[in-house]
Structures are given as C-alpha cells and as structure tokens.
Amino acid sequence: MxxxxxxxxxxxxxxxxxxxxxxxxxxxxxxxxxxxxxxxxxxxxxxxxxxxxxxxxxxxxxxxxxxxxxxxxxxxxxxxxxxxxxxxxxxxxxxxxxxxxxxxxxxxxxxxxxxxxxxFSMTYGTSMHALKQRANLQPGETLLVLGASGGVGLAAVEIGKAMGARVIAAASSADKLAVAKAAGADELINYSETNLKDEIKRLTNGLGADVIYDPVGGDLFDQAIRAIAWNGRLLVVGFASGRIPELPVNLALLKG
CATH class of the missing domain: 3.90.180.10 (Medium-chain alcohol dehydrogenases, catalytic domain)
Structure with a gap:
C-alpha cells in the first residue's frame, strides 16, 4: 500500500x-x-x-x-x-x-x-469532554471560546450552543469571526483590534465568562484569565500560540 x-x-x-x-x-x-x-x-x-x-x-x-x-x-x-x-x-x-x-x-x-x-472525532470529542465532563457547562452560562474559527474552537461554539450557553467567540480577524458566527456564536471579539479582557467585561456587564475554552495560550490566556467570572472554569485545551502561559495563583484565589 x-x-x-x-x-x-x-x-x-x-x-x-x-x-x-x-x-x-x-x-x-x-x-x-x-x-x-x-x-x-x-x-x-x-x-x-x-x-x-x-x-x-x-x-x-x-x-x-x-x-x-x-x-x-x-x-x-x-x-x-x-x-x-x-x-x-x-x-x-x-x-x-x-x-x-x-x-x-x-x-x-x-x-x-x-x-x-x-x-469529527478529535475536535468534537475534545470539546465535548472539556465542556461537559470538565467544565460542566450549564444552560444560561457564558462560554468564551478563544481561537473560535479553528477545529476545536468551532466544535466548542456548536456544542456550547447546543448545551444552552451564551457563546462569545474570539478570533484574530473578521473572516474568522464570520465562520464562528455561522456556527452559532452570540457575540464576537476580534482580539487583533481590541483588548480581549476589556471586551469580555463589556459583554458580560463586568461579570466575566463562566467558562473559558482556551486552545491558544500565550498572551490571550493572560488577558482572558483576568476576565473570568466568580467560580469560573478555565479549560486548558492547547497552546497554538507557541507559548505555554503561567497562571498567577492569586487570580485563582480571588475567583473562588
């Protein structure tokens, strides 16, 4: 063969x-x-x-x-x-x-x-495990998906909507966000044009995202973790940016 x-x-x-x-x-x-x-x-x-x-x-x-x-x-x-x-x-x-x-x-x-x-199996299997078994995403919660136009990101957008969440999709261009919007995203953030943390806070009335789905890592992780809700859950899915971030543990303490 x-x-x-x-x-x-x-x-x-x-x-x-x-x-x-x-x-x-x-x-x-x-x-x-x-x-x-x-x-x-x-x-x-x-x-x-x-x-x-x-x-x-x-x-x-x-x-x-x-x-x-x-x-x-x-x-x-x-x-x-x-x-x-x-x-x-x-x-x-x-x-x-x-x-x-x-x-x-x-x-x-x-x-x-x-x-x-x-x-199908790798992207949707990864996202289903993360959102259902690890984050226990609930209807009405806010889900932030970083890298929302990639394979696992799009799967997370679709599964998050199917689970009844409000989905904020974040990506680096308008074209990528259009793909996420077509997959069902409720809100969009272009993080090449705006501050990710500030936009998350604005879209959640200052409360932050209940669940953050992060296959990117790097600088986006650093911003997103500062806009997570009280008792929020952070899903570390991958490091497509190339940098494995470090978590200041005081942020975890402050968020419950």
Whole structure:
C-alpha cells in the first residue's frame, strides 16, 4: 500500500510517499481501508517532534480517519468487515490502510460522509469532554471560546450552543469571526483590534465568562484569565500560540 511517511522530525515538506506492507489485524484490532483522513494541529507537532509522544521512525502521520473495515481481529465481536467506521489512530491514518485498536473505532451514522467523519472525532470529542465532563457547562452560562474559527474552537461554539450557553467567540480577524458566527456564536471579539479582557467585561456587564475554552495560550490566556467570572472554569485545551502561559495563583484565589 501507499503511505505518507515521516523518517525524521521536520516540517511537512520532508514527508515522503512510499510503498509499505499492508497492516494485519491483531486479535483486538481492525484494519480499515482509509477513505478520508483528518488533518489536525497535533499532526504538525508530531512530525516536528514537538508533541507529547514520538512514534518510532518511519511512521505515517494522521491521528484520525474514516473508511470501511477490511479485516477484524479474532477478539473483536462488535465490528465486522464492511462496516463504515471512524477511528482515532494516534498516527498511521495518512495511508491506504490502517490497523486500529477496536476500542478506538466507532460506527458512522448512515447519513454522515467519510470526509465529515474523518474530521469529527478529535475536535468534537475534545470539546465535548472539556465542556461537559470538565467544565460542566450549564444552560444560561457564558462560554468564551478563544481561537473560535479553528477545529476545536468551532466544535466548542456548536456544542456550547447546543448545551444552552451564551457563546462569545474570539478570533484574530473578521473572516474568522464570520465562520464562528455561522456556527452559532452570540457575540464576537476580534482580539487583533481590541483588548480581549476589556471586551469580555463589556459583554458580560463586568461579570466575566463562566467558562473559558482556551486552545491558544500565550498572551490571550493572560488577558482572558483576568476576565473570568466568580467560580469560573478555565479549560486548558492547547497552546497554538507557541507559548505555554503561567497562571498567577492569586487570580485563582480571588475567583473562588
């Protein structure tokens, strides 16, 4: 089969397309014929050697994909050959076929296409876990989403609205904010043109955001944390800005 390979850490331009052996399903795995693969920010970090884990060389990047099962391991009973599925693979999705632990595979809804399914699990799974299980977002609360036009940001906007929150979307340009608005955002902040903290306070009548969803970090974190509501919850999702911020613990003390 053909696969995109990373043979040494570096930029995307160093990736190569080569022939490699087809994978075989171990007893708790399935093999999927890949119809579409998602591309996420962590994929770029992995190939540059900047992520939490470093796969052994050579490896095929790609943390999620969708396709049709072509082989099933002997211990797998809930999936079968021919099933349309989406999977979280960690890496390996930028290939014609991929072997995946069965517990990381979900059947696709009949109405969902492969392209949508391939880009669904990581972004929406991350945002659902953050907003529901970690923040316990409640109807009527104010949710601030930083980087609101990115994959996890857009998912957070949509899920936040579905959970009944008032959603403030923050991004760096009018075009990006238009995307967030189309996804359901109630209020918009262009943080390249205004002070983020001041705008949050203005839009919340000085109360601040109940939940802050932050996949960006850096200077935006520093401003947003100063506009969090009493008993607010901060969701640390990522550091797309490149700087991991430090939290002044006196701010946490003052906010309950």
């Amino acid at each position: 053909k696969a995109v390979l990373c043979k040494a850490f570096g930029p995307a331009e160093t990736l190569v397309l080569e022939e490699v052996p087809n994978p075989e399903a171990k007893k708790n795995e399935i093999v999927m014929d890949v119809h579409a693969a998602g591309v996420n920010f962590p994929d770029t970090l992995i190939i540059e050697g900047k992520y939490q884990f470093k796969p052994p060389f050579p490896f095929s990047p790609g943390g999620e994909s969708a396709g049709v099962i072509s082989a099933v391991g002997e211990k797998v009973s809930h999936l079968k050959v021919g099933d349309r599925v989406m999977a979280l693979t960690g890496w390996g999705s930028f290939a014609e076929h991929v072997a995946v632990p069965a517990y990381n595979v979900l059947p696709m809804p009949e109405t969902m296409d492969f392209t949508t399914a391939a880009a």
